[in-house]
Amino acid sequence: MDSVALEPSLYTVKAIFILDSDGNRLLSKYYDTELYPSMKEQKNFERNVFNKTHKADNEIAFLEGMTIVYKSSIDLFFYVVGSAQENELMLMAVLNCLFESLSQILRKNVERRCLLDNLDGVFLVVDEIIDGGVILESDPQQVVEKVIQSAKEQIKWSILK
Secondary structure, eight states: OOOOOOOOOSBOOOEEEEEETTSOEEEEEESOTTTSOSHHHHHHHHHHHHHHHTTOOOSEEEETTEEEEEEEETTEEEEEEEETTSOHHHHHHHHHHHHHHHHHHTTTOOSHHHHHHTHHHHHHHHHHHEETTEEOOOOHHHHHHHHHHHHHHHHHHHHHO
16 A cells, blocks of 8 residues: 655645625635636635535535635635645634634624725734744734734824825
8 A cells, every 4th residue: 555645734724715695705815826826716616615615514625625614604604725634623723713813803793794894904814814824823812912913003104104
């Protein structure tokens, strides 16, 4: 029997995206540009993922050789995508951190309109959790503190200009 040894890697997240209740993209970041290089391929993948998961009660899906963990809230669907051999618990930690951080920043109002009104903060949250596919933080409280600090620095710089 031929066993394939996989090299350990810090690059655990292939993509992260948030869709609305109709499957439309609200936010997406793809960290593996070879996976889906064009916008059309990305949207097709997101549509396939949404069609497979929007009525399911599960938290994990396997599609196109990817491990996908997901969560829904009111009119939003949150997805974290990793490779087929990725640890689901690690991906779930990223998903929970994203959701809990957004819940704190959006004052427990995690729904489409509020998310769109605060999209700059949402991008900051994603950037604090993942950088280039590498998981930086999985503690929501730490993420929120970093986002607040970053927002304060941006306000400070805009005042000084």
